[in-house]
Amino acid sequence: MTDSFAEMKRELYELMQRSRRGNFAPPLPEGVTPSEARTIMMVAGLRCEGEDVRPGRVAEMTHTTPSALSQTFKTLEEKGLIERRRASGDYRAVTVSLTEEGERVAEEGRRLRDEHMDAAMAYVGVEEMQHLVRIMRKMTEFYEQDFERAGKSRAEGDDAPCA
Template identity: 30%
Template sequence: MHTAEFAKLLGMIMKDYQTHMEEELAPALTTSQLTVLEVLEREGKLKPSELIPFLSTTPAAVTMLLDRMERGGLIRRDRDEGDRRIVWVSITEKGKREAERGVQVREAYLGGVLDRISTHNQQLLVYLLGKISGK
């Protein structure tokens, strides 16, 4: 079994990725905020609770994250017209620009990582990761 070696390499890759992304996205954005912006761009307006599965965190942490994002002008919160108890979260124009920048940062980093191996091995890696992830 190669589980220990796999765990070590996966940990190194994840740490390098997280460090690079946080440094390049700062100070306007974090990786969690980028995730929220990408989900909102793809899904449209959502309730805060609908963001939880994408973030692997608690409702309280999502609320704090959205508070920071709203203060930063990345998202907007609006009360539902029909039911004032419901709050909708949507992306702002500034949020769209920051999401685009964040995606470019990520693609540049991952492109550089993948360029270390051949195109064939890139395809094989993606295939194998898909198998591992169950997708």
């Protein structure tokens, strides 16, 4: 292994650690925490896909434990951003939906996320971002294959960010 390769590997690990510790996420809509925003965005996204939004699915997609998600749902309900209802036909099943105010917060979250990404892309440049996306796709494929080789599902692996 050459010194330059070892240096590049060290720098990559350092940058990965900095990105994990740093707050490189888009700004949040006013009045919500990162966990609440992530949950609202996931509920909105699942609903857009035409799914009945079930707490278990939200927990799975946000890599959150059901008990932690339950607490987040409770807070979002208290803030008037979501509603939980019993699903018809199965009294045990619960569905989650955004209130009108929750929809407004989700829309604001999408706007802030898009502005943030536009600014990042303008700063880095479209060509460089295309390279980054290509490289990240390859790295994701590598890690997915690595999980498969180890007999793990992606859900058992490290936390992944939500869109």
